[in-house]
Amino acid sequence: MVKRYYCDFCDCSYPYSDEAFKKHRTGHHHIKQRRAHYDKFKNARERLEDEAKKSKCRRFLSGQECSFGDSCVFSHLTQAGTEALQQLALEEERQERKMQIPTAQREGLDLSVDSWLKQRKVPLTEDSDALPGPAPDPVEILAPLNTPLPPALLSLPRLPPSLAPVTPQCYLQVEFAEWG
Template sequence: MVKRYYCDYCDRSFSYSAEARKKHANGHHHKKLYQLHYEHHKTAKQRLQDELSREKCRRFHLQQKCSFGESCIYSHLIDADILKLKEQAREEDEAVRKSKLPTQVKNGEEPTLETWLSKRKEHLQSPTDYRMEDTSKWEFKYSIPSSLENISYLPPSLIPPSAESLLQITFQDWG
């Protein structure tokens, strides 16, 4: 009995050999089905980059029928479709950015340091309960001391960080 290779993309099988598999993988039909499969997993930003890198199909944009249809190597998107794709990409980027923000900032609440300190002080004064309170209710706010407000060029170490700037920090991996 000869071993058989089954291709999930093409839904067919053939005898297993390096030559047959290579021939199948390089075939037009397999490549097209492979591309169609992974097209569904692309983000709007990736699809937009792909479409903008292609030239426009002349026949399609002259309101003629493109004989290649979905397999055409040129772009069939009109300006309205490109704008919709740009909007989807922007919404995806915004959703990713918001997912990285702390819960308080997502809800539009600006945390304050004073509130956190007062809650911490209350917590330390109660000797019977050493458990941490619900930290989602704590608020943090950084502000410049009044003595430094008049200085026009503050060093970066004294500028209060925003939640946005904290998300843009890249940490060095040390091994």
């Protein structure tokens, strides 16, 4: 049995030789199929630029059917199609510019320290040692930081230590090892 190359663009196979490989790769059918494949991944701006370089197809504009279809070297884009493609290109540009803005700013989130502390219900003061009244319980400060486990994890009988929920008491029972 002879080895054979397989071309994904053309969906065909041919003999395993350098001559057959070069002949296939430079063939009209392969070039057309390859171009059609990569044209699917072009954005609206690139498609609009390609169509602007082409002249209009006379058969298509006269109302007849062009026998070449999408592989025609002339443009089959009508005035309405051009306008729709321009609008699509503008929308893609807006979306691209919007994605360059950081997520928090794009969604209008406040990233200040004050908003973070308000969310955690911890007061911001100039001197934390000079708080009036008794010192806050460290367990109460850490409690808002706990996040609940997803329901899928709650149904498991034994969670690994890395997934086990952490309680404020766990922080208070930490034993520090001395190094050195």
